[in-house]
Amino acid sequence: MGLDITAARPWPALLDLPWETPLEDWPEDLLAALPRGISRHVVRFVRIEGRIIAVKEIKADIARREYSLLRNLRRLDQPAVEAVGIIAGRVDVHGEPLDACLLTRHLQFSLPYRAMLSQALRSGTVQRLIDALAVLLVRLHLNGFWWGDVSLSNTLFKRNAGEFAAYLVDAETGELHNRLSDGQRAHDLDIARVNIAGELMDLQAGGLLSDEIDAISVSERIMTRYAELWAELTRVETIDRGERWLVDERIRRLNTLGFDVGELDIETDVDGTRIRIQPKVVDAGHHSRRLLRLTGLDVEDNQARRLLNDLDSFRAAHDRQNDDEEIVAHDWLTTIYEPITRAAPRDLRAKLEPAELFHEVLEHRWYMSEKLERDVSIDEAVRDYVDWVLPDKPDERSVVGVDTQSIPVRARD
Structure with a gap:
């Protein structure tokens, strides 16, 4: 019996891979040296037709379930890795059965949290990662997805104009419902709190995170940040009829958080003196x-906000x-954005994605102006950034040589 291949599109190159060999024994010349997070399964990265694919060895029924969940999350426009195929029906050279493989597309410029250790994981960075995870969890819960194994290890992070954007990378324990109960949401949060505390303690045990950081209190941040965001997105607000400006203020706050408001559910009291409003949130991605509509640039929401601010400044100037x-x-795109993002030498363009590079140049210009106590031109800031800052940045398109599975992990009871 031959291979059973399920793929999102025809991909003949898949047949050239050594599926008869256990994944952990695949030859090095096939593999891409990308950082791997902690996983209970064998995971390898391979290059196929110029793309990098993550291959996870897993039981066939679990692979099919996770493939379906990831595909559904993508259809819902949720931040998750893209499932591209399943390889089942594998046998080794002796005819013995092998586990199936789930294939997902590598998310460019993303990093597992442990790979950031090489960039000095400070307390503020840890907190921003948890904030990003809280936003991801709220988005998933709003769309009826119960994760079941929320953790930093099951998440990939991309830089997002000084902050981070989080993406779900492991959905094998997840469930998709029409709506989650409060108990299901609380269960996910409790799992997140425990897992994050354990992960941070692992880092401290390996000497990779300062002992001064309180892993327990940091892990509690997921609870407070989630609660704040969930309340802002879902709470019913009662206002006096003469305070209708509060409706606009609520919408602006939601837009600032990156969520669109599709419609408002408005009820008035019997005497018409008070209004109850509840926004029907469409999804994150307002900016x-x-x-994208104005320029064709498809970037993270914080990056988009920064670029739109610069566009508005360009229009006013x-x-x-x-x-x-x-x-x-x-x-603006042709005279400002493109010249700046193309100013980096070709050999340095893998350091940061273009929108993040643009953001950092603007930040660098502000710091230069403050230090020199004069207005620094954008051309001067670009030259200084490319000469003195960009060369020391790690490559984030594909971080080579950092295998985070080799980082020591504290033994748990």
Whole structure:
């Protein structure tokens, strides 16, 4: 009996891989040296037709279930890795059965949290990672997804204009429902709190995180940040009829958090003096969708917010507030954004994705102006950044030589 291949699209190159060999024994010349997080399964990265694919060896029924969940999450526009195929029906050279393999597309410029150890994981960085995980968990819960194994290890992180954006990378324990109960959400949060505390203690045991950081209190942050965000997105608010401006304020706060409001559910009292409102949140991505519409740039939401701010400044500086927004955006793209992002030498372009590079140049310009006590031109800031800052950045398109599975892990009771 031959291989049973399920793939999102025809991919003949898959047949060239040594599926008759256990994944842990695959030859090095096939593998891409990317950082791997902690996993209960064997995971390897391979290059296929110019793309990098993560291959996870797993039982066939679990592989099919996770493949289906990841595909559904992508259809719901949720931040999760893209499942591209399943290879089942594997046997070794002696005819003995082997586990199936789940294939997912590698998320460019993303890192497992342990790979950030090489970049000095400070307390503030840890807290930003947890904030990003809280946003991810809220998004998933709003769409009825119960994770069942929430952790930093099951998440990938991308830089997002000084913050981080989190992506689900392991869904094998998850369940997709029409709506989650409060008990299901609380269960996920409790799992997250325990797992995060354990992961941070592992880092401390390996000498990779300062003992001054309180792993327990940091892990509790997921509870408070989640509760704040969930309340802002779902709470019913009662206002006086003369305070309708509070409705606009609520919408602006939600947009600042990166969520769109599709509609408002408004009820009035019998005497018409008070209004109860509850926003129907569509999804995260308010800023990124606007930027995509105007410029064609598909970036993270915080990055989009920063780019849109620069676009608005460009419009004001050139007195073009009354011009067509898309024409102004095209001019900004060709005269400001593209020259800056292309200023990096070709051999340094894998350091950061273009939108993050643009953000860092703007930050660098601000710091230079403050230090020199004068207005620094964007050209001067770009040259200084490319000469003195960018060369020391780690490559984030594909971080080579950092195998996070080799980092010591504290034995648990």
